Amino acid sequence: MSLRFLGNSLKINHVYIKSSGTVCGPLEHQGPLGACFDKSIQDYHYGEKSFEKAERKMLRDALDICLKREHLKYKDIDLYLGSDLMNQITTVHYLARELPRPFIGVYGACSGFALSMATAALFIEAGFMEKVVTMVSSHNATAERQYRYPVEYGAQKRETTTFTATGAVSTLLSSQPQPVRVEALTLGRVIDYSQNDVNDMGRAMAPAAFDTLMNHFQDLKRSFHDYDLVVTGDLSMYGHQILKEMLLRHKVDVVHYNDCGCMLYDLSSQEVFQGGSGCACSALVTMGSLYPQLREKKMKRILVVATGALLSPMMTSQKESIPCVAHAISLEAVE
Amino acid sequence: MSLRFLGNSLKINHVYIKSSGTVCGPLEHQGPLGACFDKSIQDYHYGEKSFEKAERKMLRDALDICLKREHLKYKDIDLYLGSDLMNQITTVHYLARELPRPFIGVYGACSGFALSMATAALFIEAGFMEKVVTMVSSHNATAERQYRYPVEYGAQKRETTTFTATGAVSTLLSSQPQPVRVEALTLGRVIDYSQNDVNDMGRAMAPAAFDTLMNHFQDLKRSFHDYDLVVTGDLSMYGHQILKEMLLRHKVDVVHYNDCGCMLYDLSSQEVFQGGSGCACSALVTMGSLYPQLREKKMKRILVVATGALLSPMMTSQKESIPCVAHAISLEAVE
Numbered sequence: 237m238s239l240r241f242l243g244n245s246l247k248i249n250h251v252y253i254k255s256s257g258t259v260c261g262p263l264e265h266q267g268p269l270g271a272c273f274d275k276s277i278q279d280y281h282y283g284e285k286s287f288e289k290a291e292r293k294m295l296r297d298a299l300d301i302c303l304k305r306e307h308l309k310y311k312d313i314d315l316y317l318g319s320d321l322m323n324q325i326t327t328v329h330y331l332a333r334e335l336p337r338p339f340i341g342v343y344g345a346c347s348g349f350a351l352s353m354a355t356a357a358l359f360i361e362a363g364f365m366e367k368v369v370t371m372v373s374s375h376n377a378t379a380e381r382q383y384r385y386p387v388e389y390g391a392q393k394r395e396t397t398t399f400t401a402t403g404a405v406s407t408l409l410s411s412q413p414q415p416v417r418v419e420a421l422t423l424g425r426v427i428d429y430s431q432n433d434v435n436d437m438g439r440a441m442a443p444a445a446f447d448t449l450m451n452h453f454q455d456l457k458r459s460f461h462d463y464d465l466v467v468t469g470d471l472s473m474y475g476h477q478i479l480k481e482m483l484l485r486h487k488v489d490v491v492h493y494n495d496c497g498c499m500l501y502d503l504s505s506q507e508v509f510q511g512g513s514g515c516a517c518s519a520l521v522t523m524g525s526l527y528p529q530l531r532e533k534k535m536k537r538i539l540v541v542a543t544g545a546l547l548s549p550m551m552t553s554q555k556e557s558i559p560c561v562a563h564a565i566s567l568e569a570v571e
Numbered sequence: 572m573s574l575r576f577l578g579n580s581l582k583i584n585h586v587y588i589k590s591s592g593t594v595c596g597p598l599e600h601q602g603p604l605g606a607c608f609d610k611s612i613q614d615y616h617y618g619e620k621s622f623e624k625a626e627r628k629m630l631r632d633a634l635d636i637c638l639k640r641e642h643l644k645y646k647d648i649d650l651y652l653g654s655d656l657m658n659q660i661t662t663v664h665y666l667a668r669e670l671p672r673p674f675i676g677v678y679g680a681c682s683g684f685a686l687s688m689a690t691a692a693l694f695i696e697a698g699f700m701e702k703v704v705t706m707v708s709s710h711n712a713t714a715e716r717q718y719r720y721p722v723e724y725g726a727q728k729r730e731t732t733t734f735t736a737t738g739a740v741s742t743l744l745s746s747q748p749q750p751v752r753v754e755a756l757t758l759g760r761v762i763d764y765s766q767n768d769v770n771d772m773g774r775a776m777a778p779a780a781f782d783t784l785m786n787h788f789q790d791l792k793r794s795f796h797d798y799d800l801v802v803t804g805d806l807s808m809y810g811h812q813i814l815k816e817m818l819l820r821h822k823v824d825v826v827h828y829n830d831c832g833c834m835l836y837d838l839s840s841q842e843v844f845q846g847g848s849g850c851a852c853s854a855l856v857t858m859g860s861l862y863p864q865l866r867e868k869k870m871k872r873i874l875v876v877a878t879g880a881l882l883s884p885m886m887t888s889q890k891e892s893i894p895c896v897a898h899a900i901s902l903e904a905v906e
Binding site: 239240241244246285286288289314315322323324325326329330332333335336337338339340341342343344345351355358359361362363364365382423424425426427428546547548549550551554556559561 | 574575576579581620621623624649650657658659660661664665667668670671672673674675676677678679680686690693694696697698699700717758759760761762763881882883884885886889891894896
């Protein structure tokens, strides 16, 4: 069996999901998937002095839940990989001080979940390691104050904006056979359609999702029909409509497609504007809701295309448009 | 041959350095290694309207030099991997918009060179890809204004501080045999010795370098004597003294050891405080000066231990100490 990439994609043979831990915030708990998550926090401070420390505590909880399920300790893991939205990938790096094993930080904005899962899967598929843990998190209050304004300011939001999900997800990937496996992946290119409205990330990211989807289908000779469900990361309402239009214009038959940003909340009743975003968004939906459905064989195969707007506020102030990326992982129920 | 990691380390069999491109700033050009670099820029703006755009232009130059040497185009590369010091890894991500192939951003502060090289080497060693390009950069004025104060403020510096190197380095790794190869690597753990002086990163990082070095030696049953030269990333004067003391206390025989931060500048005449730092520091020294010596068989094998202080200014303001990391790659002249 060849290990060589086909275009931007690779079929994976020996990588399984062994365990996971999901922690969500208050709004995510009240949403339609609220009952799916292992734990929820009641307030954004979570007993800590700062939102940043609360985010880290959530991520530690997610990691501990993930490992305890399999009676594993921090030292039993070969490598930790993590990603979050903070400058310097602060949440995962400051948590990694507590981990006695090597750590790699990757950054892909909200695509961090798929990026860290894909990288971990590649290391296991190669045979380098047996157990790799991925960790991703986002927190509405930490992201808002870094990228826009502190939530406490009560700044008026544009209708096109998305709502950064609060949550943390840890996933243990392993070479040991389990009911669900990582079956294929596609690494994304950085795509910039000259969108420069930082209050409309969904539409900025749609072309990156389109590019990765088309490459995935072409590289592996597949279509939407090869999946029981295809979800994009967090294009949310406007963005996922744009993606659908782009696909239809290219004569792609779009079936059973949804967006994690639209699934995490009840958009008709919850005040999240166009829907959810943030590393935790696609991670919570995938590991909290979709992974159990694969385990229970309610679905056979899904494709998760996590999107990220790689914008730098510094570059936005220098009048630059927003680079975006999307990475895809295919998860499959093992026969 | 087993591809399994030994502890935190892996011996690599089929990864070669095919090409490189190095661009340095004015002070680096005036330093003792100035003649080693492919190109130098005369002023920190490099004809651009902002320092950030100048850094990106330098990195594009380094990439173009690297690829042109082998008559390759952007599209001929299987994957690009990059790292820099900017929030959101801005320099590489905004440059990646011009690249028609997949991109992965990794972040390890000043350890970015070794981290991106190690990750790229792993992907090639696995057989996933044939040609992977790594890109790293740092720029004194962009880093200073993000982490401390704009250079133009003329803020007084502490004597313990280091000077962020201005430069950009691109390296093409390939599975095709070449005169120099990546022979082994060790992934680092995140180490925090409760140092919280942001004006003394060298000393903060020394324990991380120590940890990675000791793991490297133990995993591969090696010592300093197995290398013609061991360089640390950018501990600079104070930090590399601390590392030496830690090693001696553990009865390690320290021979032919140096630090990239002390090699890039003439510390007796150039005003760089304790020496150089930044992603470009270890990258410029390694690819500009050491790699050619391996090519010319003046040295047989070297170990590059690139260190990174993963500090977040946000966490520093919340009274947290500085997490650090070091990743190591061993480069060898092929017989």
